[in-house]
Amino acid sequence: ALAAPAIAQEMPEVKWRLTSSFPKSLDTIYGGAEVLSKYLSEATGGKFQIQVFAAGEIVPGLQAQDAVTEGTVEACHTVAYYSWGKDPTFALGSAVPFALSARAMNAWQYHGGGIDLFNEFLAGHNIFGLPGGNTGAQMGGWFRKEINTLEDLKGLKIRVGGFAGKVLEKLGAVPQQIPGGDIYPALEKGTIDASEWVGPYDDQKLGFYKVAPYYYYPGWWEGGPTVHFFFNKEKYEALPDAYKSLLHTAAQAADANMLQMYDHLNPIALKELVAAGAQLRPFSPEILDGCYKAATEVYAEMESANPAFKKIWDSLKVARADWYLYNQTAEYTYDTFMMIQQRNGTL
Amino acid sequence: ALAAPAIAQEMPEVKWRLTSSFPKSLDTIYGGAEVLSKYLSEATGGKFQIQVFAAGEIVPGLQAQDAVTEGTVEACHTVAYYSWGKDPTFALGSAVPFALSARAMNAWQYHGGGIDLFNEFLAGHNIFGLPGGNTGAQMGGWFRKEINTLEDLKGLKIRVGGFAGKVLEKLGAVPQQIPGGDIYPALEKGTIDASEWVGPYDDQKLGFYKVAPYYYYPGWWEGGPTVHFFFNKEKYEALPDAYKSLLHTAAQAADANMLQMYDHLNPIALKELVAAGAQLRPFSPEILDGCYKAATEVYAEMESANPAFKKIWDSLKVARADWYLYNQTAEYTYDTFMMIQQRNGTL
Numbered sequence: 001a002l003a004a005p006a007i008a009q010e011m012p013e014v015k016w017r018l019t020s021s022f023p024k025s026l027d028t029i030y031g032g033a034e035v036l037s038k039y040l041s042e043a044t045g046g047k048f049q050i051q052v053f054a055a056g057e058i059v060p061g062l063q064a065q066d067a068v069t070e071g072t073v074e075a076c077h078t079v080a081y082y083s084w085g086k087d088p089t090f091a092l093g094s095a096v097p098f099a100l101s102a103r104a105m106n107a108w109q110y111h112g113g114g115i116d117l118f119n120e121f122l123a124g125h126n127i128f129g130l131p132g133g134n135t136g137a138q139m140g141g142w143f144r145k146e147i148n149t150l151e152d153l154k155g156l157k158i159r160v161g162g163f164a165g166k167v168l169e170k171l172g173a174v175p176q177q178i179p180g181g182d183i184y185p186a187l188e189k190g191t192i193d194a195s196e197w198v199g200p201y202d203d204q205k206l207g208f209y210k211v212a213p214y215y216y217y218p219g220w221w222e223g224g225p226t227v228h229f230f231f232n233k234e235k236y237e238a239l240p241d242a243y244k245s246l247l248h249t250a251a252q253a254a255d256a257n258m259l260q261m262y263d264h265l266n267p268i269a270l271k272e273l274v275a276a277g278a279q280l281r282p283f284s285p286e287i288l289d290g291c292y293k294a295a296t297e298v299y300a301e302m303e304s305a306n307p308a309f310k311k312i313w314d315s316l317k318v319a320r321a322d323w324y325l326y327n328q329t330a331e332y333t334y335d336t337f338m339m340i341q342q343r344n345g346t347l
Numbered sequence: 348a349l350a351a352p353a354i355a356q357e358m359p360e361v362k363w364r365l366t367s368s369f370p371k372s373l374d375t376i377y378g379g380a381e382v383l384s385k386y387l388s389e390a391t392g393g394k395f396q397i398q399v400f401a402a403g404e405i406v407p408g409l410q411a412q413d414a415v416t417e418g419t420v421e422a423c424h425t426v427a428y429y430s431w432g433k434d435p436t437f438a439l440g441s442a443v444p445f446a447l448s449a450r451a452m453n454a455w456q457y458h459g460g461g462i463d464l465f466n467e468f469l470a471g472h473n474i475f476g477l478p479g480g481n482t483g484a485q486m487g488g489w490f491r492k493e494i495n496t497l498e499d500l501k502g503l504k505i506r507v508g509g510f511a512g513k514v515l516e517k518l519g520a521v522p523q524q525i526p527g528g529d530i531y532p533a534l535e536k537g538t539i540d541a542s543e544w545v546g547p548y549d550d551q552k553l554g555f556y557k558v559a560p561y562y563y564y565p566g567w568w569e570g571g572p573t574v575h576f577f578f579n580k581e582k583y584e585a586l587p588d589a590y591k592s593l594l595h596t597a598a599q600a601a602d603a604n605m606l607q608m609y610d611h612l613n614p615i616a617l618k619e620l621v622a623a624g625a626q627l628r629p630f631s632p633e634i635l636d637g638c639y640k641a642a643t644e645v646y647a648e649m650e651s652a653n654p655a656f657k658k659i660w661d662s663l664k665v666a667r668a669d670w671y672l673y674n675q676t677a678e679y680t681y682d683t684f685m686m687i688q689q690r691n692g693t694l
Contacts (some may be wrong), residue, residue: 107610245389263454267673326614
């Protein structure tokens with residue numbers, strides 16, 4: 001057989017399908033996969049194409065990871081903690097309670113061994129993963145009534161998933177799993193008392209402030225959640241070297257781009273939400289302390305039950321301790337001074 | 348003439364030279380250009396190459412921008428405020444006192460119009476620029492003696508450049524321009540009283556803690572400085588579309604990568620510096636307030652004297668006001684809670 005010309009071999013046509021866990025209406029988080037697709041296609045003159053499908057078009061949003069593992073599609077864009085029920089280790093790649101902020105998460109992933117550690121685990125699910133976005137610290141969500149004490153959490157029906165739900169259960173709350181579209185009527189009727197979602201820009205679209213006006217922060221279960229691109233491992237490994245490298249570069253750029261977009265849009269949306277009637281409330285120290293203690297218990301249980309979990313969590317904990325020591329110096333004091341100016345009206 | 352095959356046209360050989368403003372010893376900031384070069388070369392099978400030269404190999408570090416404007420080289424990696432003396436508007440693309448943190452700077456640049464606004468200005472210098480790294484909030488630098496009051500700043504000989512120097516001058520300090528390699532002996536002999544540099548990881552290499560042990564924070568003149576890739580405008584515009592897009596993608600990835608690297612390395616270096624004898628000190632409220640007021644006066648002078656400056660500064664100020672309102676909610680309270688755990692030894 002005649003060898004194809006070298007230059008053509010270097011740029012074969014690759015057409016992949018990517019199933020997103022998100023609806024098109026979330027232009028921020030759904031948009032992250034479109035950004036990856038655009039970067040790849042443009043850089044290769046259309047030769048490396050990833051077609052993006054919204055949640056439900058191929059498989060439901062929560063089954064995106066399975067579709068990649070099984071090879072139904074070559075790629076997905078998802079949050080790893082959606083697969084928490086299979087193995088809690090999945091959650092460590094995205095966000096677990098009281099872990100890393102967005103910057104610390106990125107530092108750990110790209111330079112502290114996080115990407116490699118998580119891929120050791122993902123390989124067992126036939127996946128190669130790369131960070132594909134971050135929302136920044138999320139808000140704690142929308143509450144119909146003010147909550148001030150741990151007592152107020154008892155019996156509270158709150159729409160929240162996975163790990164955070166397990167922590168809140170320890171404190172007597174009743175976590176609920178409800179798809180995004182059903183939250184508003186449930187809050188309106190009082191079927192649930194509270195719901196977390198993402199942050200101001202995404203939350204604004206769903207209008208929760210009209211039926212559950214107390215907008216709590218911070219979302220201590222998602223201090224800086226990573227969204228992931230998952231690739232079917234064999235499909236990823238079969239890519240030519242140039243495409244493989246480009247995929248890493250484009251994913252790193254798309255990863256950064258999502259947080260950049262949120263950080264531009266959230267501040268504007270927050271002002272609009274407050275103008276529309278949202279009541280901002282910080283979680284009380286009592287509630288944060290109680291949740292932190294409960295989370296520590298959950299971690300202890302998982303560490304002893306799951307060696308894969310323990311291996312990654314140990315690495316994350318070192319990064320966490322180093323970051324929150326360092327962060328007390330320049331970064332935090334700079335932010336604090338600037339926020340004082342904001343409050344004084346001198347910005 | 349015979350047309351070249353379409354596929355070859357799409358991937359022509361491009362070989363550019365990039366002059367860095369930094370020495371190779373700063374693997375973080377110098378390394379940013381190597382990262383860009385690697386991403387481009389790998390994605391194109393070696394066809395789009397940027398050869399990186401350290402400061403001084405082609406032109407001195409502070410003349411990198413001129414070399415791009417004049418077309419001596421196609422590209423440079425620099426901090427825009429190095430060209431502050433020609434026009435203070437240059438500084439707005441990188442960092443000015445009491446402006447944006449790294450995340451806010453990225454949000455403004457990529458989604459708040461910052462990149463386009465800055466390029467309107469750069470076009471007048473025959474440059475197209477893209478963000479190419481960020482150090483995060485810098486430290487305030489190394490001082491031989493403690494400083495607590497504005498009185499202590501009077502007559503203080505401090506190695507600091509550009510905009511910050513102008514602000515400190517208003518308060519009676521005596522800014523000095525000294526190349527990196529000359530700082531240590533000047534501090535040792537007491538020719539200068541203090542010097543700013545970057546942050547723990549880079550500062551550690553120069554050993555300042557031995558001769559000026561008081562390590563102040565924050566570096567209020569660099570809350571989140573952007574490092575830039577500058578490209579000669581005609582050379583950039585002559586690129587094929589695929590390379591142009593790839594250049595944007597690779598630059599966005601390299602930009603993110605530098606902060607990720609600093610955020611991993613700085614926390615480790617800070618612990619080592621403190622163990623070696625560095626004395627951490629926050630700037631006092633009196634000093635920060637005084638510097639903020641002096642900076643506000645400098646801004647007022649520049650706004651009225653320089654319409655190009657005013658146009659970009661007006662946009663930055665809107666982003667700043669929005670960010671430091673928003674940042675008071677989830678992000679800051681999450682960080683605060685986590686830092687309390689660090690101090691309590693419960694992380």
